[in-house]
Each structure stands twice: as C-alpha cells, then as structure tokens.
Amino acid sequence: MSPRYSIVLPIYNEEANLPELYRRLSQVINYLDGDAEILFVDDGSRDRSLSLIRDLHHRDPRICYLSFARNFGHQIAVTAGLNFARGDAIVVMDSDLQDPPELIPKMAERWQCGFHVVYAQRNQRHRESWFKRLMAYGFYRVLRHLADVEIPTDTGDFCLMDRRVVDLLNAMPERNRYIRGLRAWVGFRQTAILFDRDPRFAGPVKYTFRKSLGLAINGLVSFSRVPLRLSTYLGLVAAAIALLMAILVVYWRLFSPNSPLTGYATIVIVVFFLGAVQLISIGILGEYIGRIYEEIKGRPLYTLAEVGGFQEVNRCTLS
Ligand code: UDP
Ligand code: MG
Helix, strand or coil: CCCCEEEEEEECCCCCCHHHHHHHHHHHHHCCCCCEEEEEEECCCCCCHHHHHHHHHHHCCCEEEEEECCCCCHHHHHHHHHHHCCCCEEEECCCCCCCCHHHHHHHHHHHHCCCCEEEEEEEEECCCCHHHHHHHHHHHHHHHHHCCCCCCCCEEEEEEEEHHHHHHHHHCCCCCCCHHHHHHHHCCCEEEEEEEECCCCCCCCCCCHHHHHHHHHHHHHHHCCHHHHHHHHHHHHHHHHHHHHHHHHHHHHHHCCCCCCCCCHHHHHHHHHHHHHHHHHHHHHHHHHHHHHHHHHCCCCEEEEEEECCCCCCCCEEC
8 A cells, every 4th residue: 555655855975864864754754644655766876875775774664765877966866756656745855954854744734734735945044155045045036037937935845745746747748857846837735834944964065056056047947938038138239239339430430520439449349249149149049959959859867776665676767
C-alpha cells in the first residue's frame, strides 16, 4: 500500500548533514497521522553520502533512495524525487536543515484543511551573506513583475504538494524545470506558511554563484517573455537616438558655420552603443532559442545508477 506522506530530499555531498537530518526527520514523521517514506535523491555526490544513505535504508524500511550517475543539479533531483514518490502528500525540502522538518506537521494540517499546495515562505535569512540576500530579494521581486503567473516572493522549493499537483508536474514534458514556478502555474488552492530560515547545519553551500544565477535566468526565461520584448524596446530607443542625432547633424551642417562636429568620438560612441544593443538582443534571443534546442533534443532528464526500496529497479533512465 502506498504511504500517506513522501519526503523528497535532494542530496549533493551532504555527508555532514545526513545523520542529524535523519534524526530530526524521523522524530517528526513518527507523529504524523499516517505512514511516511523518506526518499533521498543522491545527485551524484562525491563524498560518503550515498553509503550513508544505503546504511540508513538497511536500518529503516521507510527509507528509499535514487542515485544519479552524475551531478544533474538540484531541480532535476527534485524532479526525479517527484517522479518516484508514492505518497498522497509529497514534501520537498533541502537536506542541509535550512528547512526545518518540524514544519511538516503544520503543512500536513493545512493539507488536511483542503489546500493542494502548502509552501514555506521565508521571513528572514539568517547569516546568509548580504550579497546573496540582496540578489535574492531583487530577483524575486523582478520575477514577480515579469512572470506570466504569480510566483510568490521569498519561497524556495520547501513545500507540501497534493498527489494531484505532483501528477500534473510529472506529466509536464518540459526539461527546464523551475519547480517553484511550475508549482505556482498549476493553480489549485495554495497557501503559505511563514518561517525563519535557519543557517545551514554543516558543510559548505552546494549552490555556487553560477548555479544560483543559472536558476534565476531559468526562472525568468521559463516564465516570462518580457526580456524578448525588452530587446525590441532597446532597439527602438537606439533608433530614436540615431534619428535625433541625424537631425542634429543635418541642422549643424546647414545652419551653423562653426559646427561642433569635430573628431570621431561621437561616431565611436554610437558604434559601441549600437553594438551593445545588438549583442544584448542576440543574447536574449539566444537564451530562448537555446531553451527550444534543449526541449527538442528530448534526452532523459537524468540517468540512474542505483535505486533502493523500489520494485521497478531496472528502470535505469526516465524521460
Ligand atoms: N543540491 C543538489 N544538487 C546540486 C546542488 C545542491 O541536489 O547540484 C541540493 C543540496 O544538497 C541541498 C539543496 O540542493 O539539499 C540546496 O542546496 P544548498 O543548501 O547548497 O543551497 P541554498 O541553501 O543556497 O539554496
Ligand atoms: Mg541550503
């Protein structure tokens, strides 16, 4: 019989967090109103995470796991977890204890009240660098203004979703998965729970600046066409400036004998300005075309090297 709850946890080099994570999680799920499975998704860790997970799996039958053949990234790890989770309600959370497991019963309560998505919204970010806080603050607000759907600000992937929502997410064919956006796109009854985000329990951050930037661009491009329009606007502004200058030049030539048209500085500036506008536009276009390319290649989203606790063990890849 399928469990009532699934907890999906992406793991990338989290050996220092796993024992404490398991301790706190198992305390919490003992008090839930139904049985729960803990689903670890090892995203190609290079430390002892996988062997720790294997040990836990042998000790505790509620634990199952997937292990990727290489590092595919956080969003893909969550996607795989959602593909395999069997619960009626599925919780997604980080494995560094920044998302407190103690919030799960509260989420479950809301779910029982009839909400399909209960997402955790951050009150405060403890001890994250001011740079990261500033970037996150700015990004979520820009995204809210530009996105086609309303994506709540200051929410990560920490949430509880009803089986119906997860089935819909699983049925979405897109490869660029910005899960907090897709989750908002689905609709249904959604609600927030506010929480203070704790600092990482142990180990270094796994989301490098590059990965965070990639995720941000992904979110923007997947949920908004405004950047494309922006390049049109940039082109229009550049055209207007050029026209104005042309008029000025003609005026100076015809009517002012000592025209200020000396040297080539203006020409150089204009050339650079136009070059910049064109490159930006091509770059934006490229982002979208690149995404189309990703989508049509149709490769599987991940490759599985090892699976524990599932019957259909020989499902080596999934698309
Ligand atoms: N993670 C992952 N694959 C990656 C990077 C991160 O599965 O390539 C996991 C990581 O183990 C953690 C979660 O994603 O459970 C969030 O990562 P992290 O805490 O480093 O990021 P942040 O707290 O900055 O969002
Ligand atoms: Mg973290």
